[in-house]
Amino acid sequence: MIKRYIKRKIYINKVKPFIDKDIIKVIVGQRRVGKSYLLFQIMDLIKEEDKTANIIYINKELNEFEKIRNYQDLLEYVKKEENKKAKNYLFVDEIQDIDKFEKALRSLKAEGKYDIYCTGSNADLLSGELATYLSGRYIEIKVFSLSYLEFLDFHKLKNSQESLLKFIKYGGMPYLMNLDLNDEIIYGYLKSVYNTIILKDVVNRYKIRNINFLDNLIEYLADNVGSLVSAKKISDFLKSQKIKISPNIVLDYLSFLVNAFFVFKVLRSDVQGKKVFEVNNKYYFEDLGLRHSVVSYRQTDINKILENLVFSHLQVLGYQVTVGQLEDKEIDFVCEKHDKKMYIQVAYKITDENKKREFENLLEIKDNYPKMVVSMDDIKGESEYKGIKHINVIDFLSIDTIT
Numbered sequence: 001m002i003k004r005y006i007k008r009k010i011y012i013n014k015v016k017p018f019i020d021k022d023i024i025k026v027i028v029g030q031r032r033v034g035k036s037y038l039l040f041q042i043m044d045l046i047k048e049e050d051k052t053a054n055i056i057y058i059n060k061e062l063n064e065f066e067k068i069r070n071y072q073d074l075l076e077y078v079k080k081e082e083n084k085k086a087k088n089y090l091f092v093d094e095i096q097d098i099d100k101f102e103k104a105l106r107s108l109k110a111e112g113k114y115d116i117y118c119t120g121s122n123a124d125l126l127s128g129e130l131a132t133y134l135s136g137r138y139i140e141i142k143v144f145s146l147s148y149l150e151f152l153d154f155h156k157l158k159n160s161q162e163s164l165l166k167f168i169k170y171g172g173m174p175y176l177m178n179l180d181l182n183d184e185i186i187y188g189y190l191k192s193v194y195n196t197i198i199l200k201d202v203v204n205r206y207k208i209r210n211i212n213f214l215d216n217l218i219e220y221l222a223d224n225v226g227s228l229v230s231a232k233k234i235s236d237f238l239k240s241q242k243i244k245i246s247p248n249i250v251l252d253y254l255s256f257l258v259n260a261f262f263v264f265k266v267l268r269s270d271v272q273g274k275k276v277f278e279v280n281n282k283y284y285f286e287d288l289g290l291r292h293s294v295v296s297y298r299q300t301d302i303n304k305i306l307e308n309l310v311f312s313h314l315q316v317l318g319y320q321v322t323v324g325q326l327e328d329k330e331i332d333f334v335c336e337k338h339d340k341k342m343y344i345q346v347a348y349k350i351t352d353e354n355k356k357r358e359f360e361n362l363l364e365i366k367d368n369y370p371k372m373v374v375s376m377d378d379i380k381g382e383s384e385y386k387g388i389k390h391i392n393v394i395d396f397l398s399i400d401t402i403t
Contacts, residue, residue, distance in 0.1 A: 005037045006154055006177075010316065010400075012041055014141050019046065020087075020115055024105060024134060027119045028126055029143035030261035030286045031094075031201065032193050034174040035119040036061075038143060039091050042117060046089055054083035056090045056114075060097040071104035078108060092118040096125045102133040109137060121201050124259040145287040146172030147316045148397035155181070164394050168305060169297050171289020190293040197290075201260035208256070213238070213245055217253050221263055221283050222295040226304040228268070228280040228323075254283070261286055266311070269322040269334055271343075271365055282323050284311045302376075306393060307332060307346045310374055313397050314344075329361045341369040350375050350390070359385050372396075 011027075018025055019042070027035050036059065046053050056078055058065050068074050074092070082088055090108065095101045095118040108114050120126040130138055146154060148167050154177040157163040170176060170186050173193060179185050198214070208214060220234055231247035231254070238245050257263045264284050268277040285291040288308055297305075314321050314335050324331030324343065333344040343365055345358045350373065362371040363386055372389045374396045383390040 005040060007041055008034060008038060008143075008150065010147070010150075011038050011141060011143055012045070015042055015117075016045070018139055022109075022112065024109060024130075024138035025117045026126060026130060026138050026140045027117065027143055028123060028140055028261070029119075029121065030145070031121045031197050032173055032175065033143050033145045033261075033286070035121075035143050036093050037174070039093060039117060039119065043089070043091065046115075050087060052086045054081075054086040054088045056081045056088060057093075058091065059093040061094055068098060070099040071101055071107075074098050074101065074104040075107060078104075078114070082113070088114045090114045090116045090118075092116075094119060094121060096120045096122045102129040105130075106133045109134070121197075121261065122205065122259055123261060124255070125205075142315075144172075144312065144316050146174055147313060148172075148394075149400075159394065159398065161394070164397075168288060168309065169292065171287040171292070173287055173289055176289070186289065187293050190289050194290055194293050197260060197262055202256045202262070205260075206256050208253075210245075213243060213249075214253060216241070216243060217250070218257070218262075218294055221257075222285070222291050224304075225284060225291065225301075226282060226307040228282060230279050230281070262290070264311070264315070267322050268325050271324040271326045271331060271334065276322070277325065284308045286312075288312075303346075303348045306348060306374075306376065309393065310344065310346050310396065317401065324365075326361065326364060329364065331361060331365070343369060343371045345373045347373065347375045350377055355385075359388055362388050 015025060027038060029035055043055050043057070046055070058068060058077065060068070068077055078090060092098070098104070105116060105118070108116060127140070148164070151157070151167045151172050152159055152163060154174060157166070166181055170181060171190070173190065175189070176186060179189060202208060202214065203211060216238060217234065220237060231250040234250045235245055235247045254265070258265050262285070264286065266282045266284060268280060269275065285308055288305060291308070311321060311333065314333060317337070319335040319337045322334045324334040331343050332346050335342040335344060343362055345362060347354060347358050350358060358373050362373070365371065370389070372391060374391055374393050376393050377390070379390060379392045
């Protein structure tokens with residue numbers, strides 16, 4: 001199986017320590033972010049180490065695997081493809097499309113004859129079923145659309161303001177490397193990706209009938225990226241548009257979009273304590289290009305777009321992110337990873353009018369964790385204001401760890 005791809009080292013390095021280990025590797029993320037090609041890279045790594053390795057590959061998006069519909073079909077196919085004289089590696093792409101797949105995985109793992117890798121595009125199904133049947137026996141690896149540095153690599157671009165604007169405008173879906181970067185072509189492709197995700201992973205998965213409401217909800221989220229929203233606020237807005245939907249239904253539909261990795265829900269947390277608030281959350285898009293295929297890219301949205309961009313990079317870096325609440329003030333991002341913590345504010349430009357708000361909010365946090373303001377100001381390297389770092393967004397997106 002020969003596939004042309006550019007290696008995504010971020011994720012390969014996360015998988016490598018678990019190759020040939022007795023633990024199932026579950027690679028999750030939105031459709032079309034490159035999970036399938038990551039599987040091909042892992043297969044090639046295995047073949048480099050062991051030429052006799054027997055690769056059993058199933059891709060539920062291909063018609064040739066249509067007959068594998070449930071866990072019994074999966075077990076039967078694997079047994080047929082097994083090589084008793086070699087080490088067997090099982091790769092299943094979009095495994096959530098196989099009914100009760102977790103039963104097959106549990107059985108195959110118990111036999112101890114297979115090194116198992118699978119991908120999925122539904123967070124609820126994978127975490128729920130696997131947690132029940134395979135608790136402690138699988139590792140989950142999240143894959144996101146291209147980071148800024150990956151975007152430069154895929155498109156063979158130099159690191160520049162012009163390249164950043166292309167990344168902001170078109171997003172990081174990997175397949176874009178095969179297309180000319182112009183609006184008509186790119187947004188035509190992204191609209192087809194959007195339709196596939198919404199149809200397969202939301203409408204069909206959850207048997208949704210009110211598609212018109214779903215479209216309106218997604219458009220509302222796209223318009224309100226980076227704003228605090230609640231189910232009641234959305235419900236009230238839709239009522240003003242002559243669409244009557246209860247807050248509970250809104251909550252259900254929001255969870256469907258989160259489960260499909262189409263948007264990410266970010267909770268608020270009390271900076272001075274450990275309390276996490278259950279209402280008024282923020283929602284960010286997995287991919288800005290997909291967001292722009294819903295509501296057209298507008299320069300006037302640059303503040304909220306930059307906030308989404310910074311959030312996405314924090315996800316790639318592996319940080320747990322919440323929105324900070326400091327009495328009546330808001331901290332854009334409270335980022336935690338193991339024993340590290342960081343506070344971040346995001347702004348388009350720092351002016352005399354907003355400088356106090358962006359920096360002073362951070363100065364009121366009474367701990368010694370690093371604090372940073374990210375903006376599009378022309379800063380060479382890092383600037384500083386009263387001990388708080390000020391960094392250009394290109395430099396922020398170009399780092400692979402935060403210290």
